[in-house]
Amino acid sequence: MNVPPPVVELDGLTKRYGDLTALDAVTLDIRAGEIFALLGPNGAGKTTLIGCVSGLVIPTAGTARVLGRDTQREYRETRRVVGLVPQEINFDPFFTVEETLRFQAGYFGVKLSEARLAEILDALDLGRKRKAGTRELSGGMKRRLLIGKALVHDPKVLFLDEPTAGVDVELRRDLWKYVRRLRDQGTTVVLTTHYLEEAEALADRIGMIDRGKLLLVEEKAALMRRLGRRTLRLQLAEPLTRLPGALEAKGARLVETGMVIELEQPLSEELGPVVAAALEAGLSVRDVETRRTGLEEIYVGLLSKDGVRP
Numbered sequence: 271m272n273v274p275p276p277v278v279e280l281d282g283l284t285k286r287y288g289d290l291t292a293l294d295a296v297t298l299d300i301r302a303g304e305i306f307a308l309l310g311p312n313g314a315g316k317t318t319l320i321g322c323v324s325g326l327v328i329p330t331a332g333t334a335r336v337l338g339r340d341t342q343r344e345y346r347e348t349r350r351v352v353g354l355v356p357q358e359i360n361f362d363p364f365f366t367v368e369e370t371l372r373f374q375a376g377y378f379g380v381k382l383s384e385a386r387l388a389e390i391l392d393a394l395d396l397g398r399k400r401k402a403g404t405r406e407l408s409g410g411m412k413r414r415l416l417i418g419k420a421l422v423h424d425p426k427v428l429f430l431d432e433p434t435a436g437v438d439v440e441l442r443r444d445l446w447k448y449v450r451r452l453r454d455q456g457t458t459v460v461l462t463t464h465y466l467e468e469a470e471a472l473a474d475r476i477g478m479i480d481r482g483k484l485l486l487v488e489e490k491a492a493l494m495r496r497l498g499r500r501t502l503r504l505q506l507a508e509p510l511t512r513l514p515g516a517l518e519a520k521g522a523r524l525v526e527t528g529m530v531i532e533l534e535q536p537l538s539e540e541l542g543p544v545v546a547a548a549l550e551a552g553l554s555v556r557d558v559e560t561r562r563t564g565l566e567e568i569y570v571g572l573l574s575k576d577g578v579r580p
């Protein structure tokens with residue numbers, strides 16, 4: 271498989287605040303056209319990493335490059351190709367939606383064409399609020415406007431810091447759709463999130479960070495296959511008092527007064543032989559349920575293995 275070229279290259283990126291190491295020698299390539307989710311608990315260093323790439327934070331050591339340019343030495347050039355959606359809402363309450371977008375474009379020396387403005391407003395479902403003061407927007411609309419602001423100069427890489435914090439489920443799904451669309455149009459997207467469901471739904475690759483250290487970077491699908499588990503439940507037609515030996519040997523157990531055989535196994539193992547063993551033992555199986563453990567369990571497991579939390 272061809273790996274697309276890196277758009278963001280971090281090499282030994284380190285940031286210290288006095289004794290505190292907020293970023294500890296992070297080396298990472300983010301590839302063109304991917305959605306990369308950066309996961310980590312509060313204070314892990316996610317915002318600091320984004321800050322270093324977007325030129326808001328000066329690294330103590332190491333380098334950050336965007337499209338081959340150093341974010342320190344070539345600040346202006348890199349800033350032009352990076353869009354940043356911060357955690358905090360940061361627009362002037364006295365401007366309208368349209369003014370907010372136009373002024374933002376002005377900071378980049380870009381004249382926002384009517385067509386581009388309409389496209390952004392439309393994509394973020396803010397067309398009807400074009401002339402509304404930003405004070406009048408609901409929380410969800412403000413979040414969308416923040417994304418719009420980050421897009422006015424047509425960045426190649428978009429950083430989203432907790433894009434859906436405090437947003438309702440419906441809007442969250444709309445925003446996901448929009449982020450996917452941006453990726454499909456060629457924008458590279460880096461997002462931080464506390465919602466593992468969000469990373470599971472959106473990310474092509476996942477990085478996990480804790481106490482400034484990058485613990486893991488992996489394709490989401492491969493990560494799920496490698497560390498994911500499933501719980502398999504066989505619903506029986508009749509209660510059973512003793513498990514057949516073949517199932518016991520696989521680590522299954524009887525639950526729910528003998529009506530259900532339950533087994534937990536890695537996703538990499540096949541479930542067919544378990545079902546076959548039940549049928550071979552002459553059991554009447556009424557239903558088969560499986561439940562996959564998600565990213566959440568993998569994440570919690572990894573952080574606790576790291577000796578940190580929870």
Ligand SMILES: Nc1ncnc2c1ncn2[C@@H]1O[C@H](COP(=O)(O)OP(=O)(O)OP(=O)(O)O)[C@@H](O)[C@H]1O
Pocket residue numbers: 287290291292310311312313314315316317318319
């Ligand atoms: N300007 C600063 N001065 C001193 N310490 C800072 C500064 N900015 C960040 N830190 C510290 O650096 C560490 C990493 O912070 P950062 O904001 O990058 O974490 P985060 O992973 O984004 O957390 P959250 O999920 O809470 O947003 C924290 O311990 C934080 O207190």
